Structures are given as structure tokens and as C-alpha cells.
Amino acid sequence: xxxxxxxxxxTPIYYVNDKPHIGHAYTSLATDVLARWHRLAGEEVxxxxxxxxxxxxxxxxxxxxxxxxxxxxxxxxxxxRDLTGAMNLSNDGFIxxxxxxxxxACQALWQRLxxxxxxxxxxxxxxxxxxDEAFYGPDELTERDGVKYAPSGAPVEWVREPxxxxxxxxxxxxxxxxxxxxxxxxxxxxxxNEVMAFVKSGLTDLSISRxxxxxxxxxxxxxxxxxxxxxxxxxxxxxxxxYPDEKAELWRFWPADVHMVGKDIVRFHAxxxxxxxxxxxxxxxxxxxxxxxxTNEGQKISKSxxxxxxxxxxxxxxxxxxxxYFLLREVPFGQDxxxxxxxxxNRLNGELADALGNLANRVLSLIQRNCEGKLPGxxxxxxxxxxxFGAFLDPLESRMAQRLEKMEFHLALEAIFxxxxxxxGYITREAPWALKKTDPVRMLAVxxxxxxxxxxxATLLQPFMPDTMARLLDQLGVPEEARSLSSLATPLPEGxxxxxxxxxxxxxxxxx
RNA sequence: GGUGGUGUAGCUCAGCUGGUUAGAGCACGGCACUCAUAAUGCCGGGGUCGGCGGUUCAAGUCCGCCCACCACUACCA
Numbered sequence: 001x002x003x004x005x006x007x008x009x010x011t012p013i014y015y016v017n018d019k020p021h022i023g024h025a026y027t028s029l030a031t032d033v034l035a036r037w038h039r040l041a042g043e044e045v046x047x048x049x050x051x052x053x054x055x056x057x058x059x060x061x062x063x064x065x066x067x068x069x070x071x072x073x074x075x076x077x078x079x080x081r082d083l084t085g086a087m088n089l090s091n092d093g094f095i096x097x098x099x100x101x102x103x104x105a106c107q108a109l110w111q112r113l114x115x116x117x118x119x120x121x122x123x124x125x126x127x128x129x130x131x132d133e134a135f136y137g138p139d140e141l142t143e144r145d146g147v148k149y150a151p152s153g154a155p156v157e158w159v160r161e162p163x164x165x166x167x168x169x170x171x172x173x174x175x176x177x178x179x180x181x182x183x184x185x186x187x188x189x190x191x192x193n194e195v196m197a198f199v200k201s202g203l204t205d206l207s208i209s210r211x212x213x214x215x216x217x218x219x220x221x222x223x224x225x226x227x228x229x230x231x232x233x234x235x236x237x238x239x240x241x242x243y244p245d246e247k248a249e250l251w252r253f254w255p256a257d258v259h260m261v262g263k264d265i266v267r268f269h270a271x272x273x274x275x276x277x278x279x280x281x282x283x284x285x286x287x288x289x290x291x292x293x294x295t296n297e298g299q300k301i302s303k304s305x306x307x308x309x310x311x312x313x314x315x316x317x318x319x320x321x322x323x324x325y326f327l328l329r330e331v332p333f334g335q336d337x338x339x340x341x342x343x344x345x346n347r348l349n350g351e352l353a354d355a356l357g358n359l360a361n362r363v364l365s366l367i368q369r370n371c372e373g374k375l376p377g378x379x380x381x382x383x384x385x386x387x388x389f390g391a392f393l394d395p396l397e398s399r400m401a402q403r404l405e406k407m408e409f410h411l412a413l414e415a416i417f418x419x420x421x422x423x424x425g426y427i428t429r430e431a432p433w434a435l436k437k438t439d440p441v442r443m444l445a446v447x448x449x450x451x452x453x454x455x456x457x458a459t460l461l462q463p464f465m466p467d468t469m470a471r472l473l474d475q476l477g478v479p480e481e482a483r484s485l486s487s488l489a490t491p492l493p494e495g496x497x498x499x500x501x502x503x504x505x506x507x508x509x510x511x512x
Numbered sequence: 513g514g515u516g517g518u519g520u521a522g523c524u525c526a527g528c529u530g531g532u533u534a535g536a537g538c539a540c541g542g543c544a545c546u547c548a549u550a551a552u553g554c555c556g557g558g559g560u561c562g563g564c565g566g567u568u569c570a571a572g573u574c575c576g577c578c579c580a581c582c583a584c585u586a587c588c589a
Contacts, residue, residue, distance in 0.1 A: 262589095
């Protein structure tokens with residue numbers, strides 16, 4: 001057995017000034033499925049998620065709440081820790097930027113960059129909106145009654161403050177070469193094009209500190225400054241592995257295999273982050289994958305419209321695994337997609353309950369009734385099953401692996417359901433309930449083949465629907481230790497006693 | 513404005529380097545079956561492949577123009 005390759009997967013750290021919404025759940029879920037898949041394949045995985053807790057907005061919100069910032073973030077970050085349980089995320093670590101280890105890592109990285117001459121003190125000035133915690137260009141502003149407003153509607157004021165800068169402008173060519181040498185670094189390709197076009201248009205130095213607020217990591221040697229946004233936030237990915245201690249136990253997981261991000265923060269992950277790392281002589285991550293956004297019943301989601309989707313409410317209504325399944329099945333990962341109750345109901349009823357759930361139930365019921373609940377011996381002899389196995393079941397694992405490698409979650413699931421459809425065709429053609437009288441030996445073979453098919457489906461679907469597939473594997477009599485990908489090669493023993501089957505999925509009765 | 517992309521059956525989309533009657537899932541209609549969560553299977557209707565022009569023996573598939581929509585266009589998680 002070869003040594004398992006360490007796999008490091010991350011979500012962004014989520015800003016605690018917001019409540020968890022479907023976007024957070026979506027990013028985390030996709031990463032979770034990948035993590036579970038790699039573990040199922042016997043690889044060693046570190047899956048990290050966490051919260052971003054610094055910044056002026058948090059400082060202000062804490063002040064408004066009459067709490068000190070640490071107590072405030074202790075409270076509001078809880079919602080994100082709760083999300084991991086509610087979505088059944090299998091994260092190995094959860095990092096908060098307010099932890100001492102993160103302060104140490106940020107300061108160490110800063111110092112290293114400073115020593116290498118990548119940081120200098122300058123001044124930042126521009127039109128600033130306190131509410132947005134952001135600067136705006138003059139052409140973005142509108143003026144009413146002598147007051148200038150940002151596109152967000154927030155009033156802006158001209159501010160000038162000293163700031164440390166990172167020499168990002170010097171990294172353009174090196175970044176472009178890095179993108180050329182690593183064509184898969186930014187995915188999907190459309191995001192890569194955007195990033196490269198952006199870099200080609202020329203980079204300016206990046207302001208990486210602020211003096212206008214205190215809630216952040218102090219800049220080493222200059223207590224008047226705290227680190228600003230990305231210098232702080234991005235560093236979390238190496239903090240969690242023990243940086244700056246490159247002898248730390250987890251450090252072998254670096255560089256990250258995938259930073260999963262929403263498309264809004266691609267640039268920071270694909271430009272700033274590799275630049276910081278290369279400047280510090282650290283290897284950049286292998287891949288940044290940007291997924292798309294959800295709309296809600298065709299409408300763009302926004303807080304002002306009030307159509308934000310609460311993942312916990314969804315799970316409450318439809319069940320966790322159907323939601324997990326739907327989010328990754330409905331839309332090509334990387335593209336935008338629409339969430340609708342009709343679509344979710346359709347997937348849940350049609351694919352999960354009718355196609356897969358019903359197949360499992362009919363097969364297991366037949367075995368229960370006609371085989372005294374004991375698993376028939378391995379068959380695979382008849383001509384029809386040769387097609388089922390040869391064209392669908394045997395290639396399924398590698399088909400999924402290939403698609404998941406490319407983050408094609410929806411195609412990976414589609415491959416499963418092509419096989420499920422074929423299995424439904426097989427049972428109808430063979431009609432084991434009729435074979436009982438005409439050819440009982442063949443009936444046993446057919447039922448065994450179908451049981452084998454279900455075992456394949458259940459095993460491969462575990463990363464997507466961990467709880468439900470555990471139930472199915474229980475019903476199939478598959479022992480806990482025989483649920484990995486490699487265990488599929490070992491047939492279950494003839495005569496294995498199977499428990500009484502029960503429906504796996506509950507259908508939505510009155511589709512909207 | 514610039515850059516990149518999309519426009520194929522009612523809906524969501526596949527269609528690699530141009531080549532026999534343009535495909536899938538869902539939805540819809542008919543038939544079969546009854547082991548199963550009134551589930552499943554089979555058959556079928558339905559498309560001027562955004563528009564115009566061009567290259568070619570041959571174009572959804574290449575070129576030009578036009579129309580519509582989307583993304584990105586700097587320091588906001």
C-alpha cells in the first residue's frame with residue numbers, strides 16, 4: 001500500500017459580520033464532498049474552514065452592541081461553527097483569525113516580507129465609505145446635495161492615512177508566468193481569463209495596513225497600524241498548518257490542493273495570495289476554484305430584497321441530505337444557478353425517492369421475501385447483467401473520480417443516475433418477481449446483481465449524502481469497515497443476513 | 513467603452529479537431545407491468561441549432577457583420 005498523499009482543502013474564512021447564508025453553505029458543502037471523497041479513496045485529508053473576525057465593521061458592530069470585540073466575535077462566530085454541524089461538514093480544523101496562533105503567523109509572514117523588502121511605508125488616500133469599509137474611485141461616485149455617495153449608497157469622505165504597502169506591482173510578470181506554467185491554477189477557465197486580463201492590465205501596490213481602527217493584527221514594530229484585510233485573512237490557510245513553524249506536524253499539507261472560493265474573491269486568492277507567498281519564498285497553492293452564485297426563484301439574492309436563503313431553514317424543511325444533493329446536482333459547479341422549490345422537489349422526488357430510493361426498496365423487499373432475507377451468492381453470469389456491470393457499474397468509480405477531480409459535481413452525480421436508470425431497466429426486463437416461479441436460480445442471480453449495484457451506488461454517494469447512504473449501507477448489510485472505495489472489490493459473503501428495508505427518502509407531497 | 517463568454521426541443525443543458533435521419537434529463541402523450549415510496553420500463557410528439565452573409569463537395573460545428581443576455585474592468589467578507 002503506497003503512502004497516502006496529503007490533501008489540503010479549504011473554504012474561505014467567513015466574515016462574521018454576516019449571518020450564514022446559502023453561499024457559505026454551498027462553498028463549504030462542495031469542499032466537504034471533496035474531502036469525504038478523498039478520504040473514501042484512502043487519502044489523508046485536512047479540511048479547513050473558519051471565520052474572519054477582524055476589521056472596522058466588526059469593531060463598530062461590537063461597539064454598537066456594547067461589547068468588547070473579542071466577546072462580540074466569540075458570540076457571532078458561533079453561527080458559523082453551528083453551520084458545520086448543521087450541514088454535517090467533516091472539517092478537520094476550524095480557524096478564527098482572532099486566535100493567538102493566527103496573530104503570530106501573520107506577524108511572522110509580515111516580518112519575512114519586510115525583511116525581503118517587499119513592504120514599505122507610504123500613505124493611502126481616497127474616497128472612503130465607513131459603512132462599506134472601502135475606498136472608491138472618483139468615477140464610481142455620485143453627488144447629491146454636496147455629498148458624494150458610493151455605488152452602495154453609503155456616503156464617502158476624503159481620507160488620507162499612512163499605510164504600509166506590499167510591492168504587488170513588481171509581481172505581475174512572475175504571476176503571469178506562474179499562471180502559464182500552471183494552467184489549472186485558476187478554475188474554471190473563464191475566471192482564469194479574467195484574472196490574467198486583470199494582471200496584464202498592470203498591478204499597483206497593495207495597501208496592507210490601516211491606522212483608522214484597532215481591531216486587527218498589530219503590524220510588527222509599528223503599533224499604530226493593524227494589518228488590513230487580505231494580509232490578515234489569507235494567511236489563515238498557513239496559520240492552520242502551524243506556520244511559521246515549518247516543522248509542525250501539519251505543515252506537510254502545504255501547499256493547499258484546492259482553495260474553494262466564491263467568484264467574488266477569486267482575485268484575492270489568485271493574485272494577492274500567490275504573490276504574498278512567492279515573495280515569502282513559500283510555495284503557492286495548487287489550485288483556486290471559484291464557484292458561481294445562486295439566484296432564488298429566478299431573482300438575484302440580496303439583503304435589501306429580503307430573499308436571502310437560510311441554509312438551516314432549507315435543511316429543516318427538506319432534510320439535510322436532499323439539500324446537499326440538490327445543491328451539487330442541479331447546477332454545473334462554477335456556473336451560476338437558480339434555486340427553486342420546484343427544482344428541489346423535482347430532484348428529491350424524481351431522482352432520490354423514485355429512481356434510487358424506490359429501487360433500493362423493491363430490491364431489498366424482494367430479497368427479504370424471496371430469499372429469507374439472506375444475500376444470494378455472486379452471479380454476474382447472465383448476458384443482460386454483463387451490460388449493466390460492464391458499461392455502468394464497473395467504470396462508475398473512475399468516472400466519478402475523473403469528474404470530481406475537475407469539480408464536476410453535477411456530472412459525477414449524473415453518472416450515478418445513468419447507472420441507476422440502467423439498473424431500473426434491468427430489474428424491469430428481468431422481472432425477478434416472475435422468475436420466482438419460472439427460474440428461481442436466475443431470480444437469485446438477478447437479485448444479487450441488483451444488490452451489488454446498490455452497494456456501488458451507496459458507497460460512491462457517501463460523500464454527498466453521508467447519513468442517508470449510511471442507512472442504505474446498513475440495509476444492504478455492508479459492515480462499517482467495508483464502505484471505502486477499495487472495499488468494493490471484495491464481494492459480500494453469500495448468506496449475509498439483511499435487515500428489514502425501509503424507505504430512504506420521503507417525497508414532497510404537494511410540489512409548489 | 514474595453515476584454516472574455518453565452519444564445520441548440522416547453523424547461524435545464526450535451527454536442528472534441530466541420531461529414532450518414534441534431535442528442536440527454538425533466539415536462540407532455542400512448543402502451544406494458546404490478547416486486548416496489550401510485551414507483552418502474554418501452555414507444556412517441558416536439559427543434560428554420562439568435563439573425564444575415566461568406567468559405568467548403570459538406571457547417572449547429574470555421575470566417576465576417578448584426579441582435580440579445582452574462583461576467584470581469586483594483587484594493588468590500
